[in-house]
Each structure stands twice: as structure tokens, then as C-alpha cells.
Amino acid sequence: MNHSAICKRSYDMELITPLAMHGANPKQQAEFRIASWRGVLRYWWRTLQEENNNETLLKKEETLFGGTMINKQKSPVAFVLEKKMVSAKKENVLPHKQGTAVPAIPSGCSVTITMQARNRHEQLVHTYDLYVQYMLHLAGMGQRARRGFGAMQWAEHQWESVAQFSHSLQQILQQLRVSDAFTFSHEGCVVKRKRDVKTSYPVLSAVWVGKGEKSPQSILVKFGKASHEANGRGDLGCVSQKKWASFPKKWASPLWCTVRKMGDLYYPIITEVKANDERYTNKNYERQRDEFLKIVGVKL
Template identity: 25%
Template sequence: MKSFKCKVITPMFLTGVDGRTPEMRPPSLKGVLRYWWRAVKAMDNVSNMRETENKLFGGAGKGEGRSKITVRAGYKQFCTEKVQPLPHHKGDKKAYKSPAIVAGETFSITFSGQEAINSELEELFYLVSVLGGLGKRSRRGFGSFALDGREANSEAVVAALDKMAPGKYRLDGNEINATDTSAAADYPYIRNIAFGKGYGSYYRLLQHIGEGTHKYCDDALGYSNRNKRLASPVCVSVVYRNNQYYPVVTILNTVTGGAPLNHLKPQEDFKTWVLS
């Protein structure tokens, strides 16, 4: 059994099954872990990846069965307030507010099961806390959280990546890059991670991120219509250290199902904006 103490860094739009009451549900946490496990591994064979993934997190295939990991969330009733999911909008219909768990709230996550003592799971949850988040708008800076006792910087991140996927990532100055993208299968794995400049207020940073999504509105940053959907391959999270809030931009391999997409320049332009 392994427990982690966590602190909310930016407002978290996380609710229960009714879609309104703030709640931290284990199935949602498992889903996030599963997603980032795939992204970190950068495996060269999707079938082998899915087989390994399902054995760990559970699946319906032969010999897979239930997840080998049990997740429990511990917290008191969360303090909430109404927050703008699109903080760059003012005075229009998109300037609406939704209930969110406020920054500064704390919770604990406990893993148990035969795989829970594996150090890889600890590193995975750490990477989720730095690169990802929980709840709606977590790809645009909301729902970020920190693990007690773990530093959030590029050196610590590349060390965690190396424990999970040895030799697949390298530190290039302030950025982390996949060492050989040609060797990975065509699915959303991590290609690049970069840390930006500090802000004194998380709200101002979230505004800045939102302004970037408006300025660089492009299908390369995600889209949704009646027939197709592309979850944004550019994830922006927020870390806190030395009384400053820093953006972290993670660019995943973009998979469009064969549809042509000139994605590199819009993604790099958005990344440059967020980090500046």
C-alpha cells in the first residue's frame, strides 16, 4: 500500500456522477493514470502496449480481468467556488462560471494491490501531477495538483521518465524530448515537455493560457464535431515552486486517423505563447 498527500494548485472542475457535486472518484483517477501510462511508455507496438496495459489496469480480454491496482481517495468535504473555465472571456456568454474545488485544498490518494508497491506506479502518479491534472479543462491549466515532498522541475521529470521508460527521453536544456520518435508506434505518446516562466498568480497564468487558445485557434490543438474528435495533443499544466506558478507544456504525438493536418507550426506557436 502506498499513500500520497496532494494539494490542489489550480481550481479543479471535478464532479461525481451527477455532474454537479465535487467528488474525487477512483474510476476517474484510474482513467488518468491509464492515459499517462500509455503516453510515457512510447512503445513501438500498440498490441503489446494494450496487452500490458490491460493486465495492469484491467481489461475484458483473456487473462486480463480486473485491475491489479485499487485506488482510494481520502478528503474532507471540499471547499468550492464558482470559477470561469474560460478566464480570458469577459462580458460574453462564454464568461460563465462553474463550481470548482478551490486551490489550496488537500486530499490523499492510496494505491494498493500487487503492483502498488512497484516504484513505477509512484513515478507515474508523480508525472500525472506535473504534466497532467484532474477534471475538465485539465489540458489548459486547470485541475493541477502537487505531491507532498516531490519537486516539480525538468531534472526530476526526466528522472521519473527514465525509471518508467529507460533511454526514451533526454534533457535538452530546459526541455525534455523523446530520443527516437521514429521507433514509437503511431499513438499519443510524449514528444516534448517544456517549462515556462513564473507568474505570481495562478489566475493570471490561466488567463494567459486561455488567451493563447483564442489566439492560436487551430484544429492542431484539438477539435470536436458531429463525426470526429481530437483531444488536444498539447497539454498545459501548472506547477508551483518558490512562490511562483509555472506553465508546463507537454506535446503528444498527433494522431488524426489518416486525416491530413499541418500541426507542427500551430502547436509550436501555442507552446511559445504559453511559455513566454
């Protein structure tokens, strides 16, 4: 923070895996968009809110992020992309097979985002910062973000081991005053919710860390293989109706998969988000989820 009329916080990040984010010309080039960054941050903020009243949840959300549903208002905190990022390079987003190549920003590229607000909102900026840090532990961005693409490593996240990663995540949840809802470990399932989920929207349920690999690409292949082999019934997410699925309706996967570097290796991180819905508690879902975790090297 500085002492001018504006307080700021910058995040220098490196892409670990290609980022396939849609821009103005999605078929020709990928483009990093602040609107998408804000949308991902808003989603992950919601995964830590346990609010059964949807109107109250929306009011909190719009106070923090802006909106038009309750009271038309702008967010007091802004994000600025320091340098435009576009790329026409094609990447296969289904690396476990001959998939469709789409425009993507290559891994290894750097991006800097600056958060800023007027000094009177300094405490709010601190809150935002904690949620950004939480998101940068677990999230990816863009197309196939749930399966490892668009993984970014913050320059300040220099973990040497899974234990350090787990401790870092626990500290953020403690500062956000939600850690009492979880148990923590230094390997395997590093975060687990103590009680059943009661909300109608997905909230954080568990976080697993799998086996480290020498390259992030090999983890992307494992994520793709796990999606193909462990989700035959569609219980881990389904983009089209399947007659044999337990719940034959289109729905997003409860498993968010990303990649982070710890020491000299890259590790798969799988985050489960759950709602109070029987789709998340049926035996088929649990069996397919555990098979998915085994394929990506999680010790159960």
C-alpha cells in the same frame, strides 16, 4: 512500505488550480473521483509505451490496470480517497473571457490518496508509484485539464527552480527505463523525443516550461488566451467540425497544459503527445503550436 499483509503508499496533494471533476450530480457539485484518477494514470502510462501491436499494448494495460477486453481481471493495486471531496462553488473554466461557470473544488484544497496492494505485489506497487510520480509532474485532472485546470502539487515535489523540475522528471524517466528515447534541458524545452513517433496512439513527444508568474490564475488566463488566439484553424484540438481546419474532425488537443510551483513562482508546463498521424506533422500544426508556446512564455 510497512511489514503487514498490505503495502501502502500515500500521496498528499494540494490543488493549485480549481478542479472541475464531474460526480454524481455534475450540475450541482464537483466531486473528486478515484475512477477519474485511475483513468488519468492509465492515459499517462500509455504515453510512455512504444508498442506497435495494439493487442499487446492492451494486454499489458489490463495486466496492470485491470479490464475485460483480453482476460477479465482486476487490478492488483487499489487507490483509496482518504476523505470525500465535494464542492458546489462555481468557477469560470474560460478565464480569458466571460465563460461558463461550473462547479469546481477550489484551489488550495488538500487531497490524500493511498495506493495499496498485498505484499506479494510490492514490486508492482513500486512500478505504479513511478508512473504516479510521472503523472504528478505533468498532468491535471477534470474538465479543462488540458488547459491548466485540476493542477495538483504533490507535497514531496518541492522544486526551487525549473532546473530542479527538469532533473526530477529526468530521474523518473530513467527509473522507468525510457529516458534513452529523449534529450533533456534545464530550460525551455526540457524534454524532447529523439526520433519520430511510430505508434498509432499518442505518446510523450516534448515538455516545455514557460515563464514563471506570481499566481496560477494568471497562467490559466494565458492558457485560455493561447487557445483562442493560436488555434484559429483547430489544428491544436477541435471540439466541433470547422471547415477551415486542416483536418475538420473533432479531436483532442495534443498539448496538455498544467501549472506547478517552483520556488516562489508558478510555472506553465506544456506537454506534447503525438501519434504517427499527419495531423501532428503538418506545418499548420507546428506553426500554431509554436505561437501557443510563445503566448504562455516559452522561449523557443
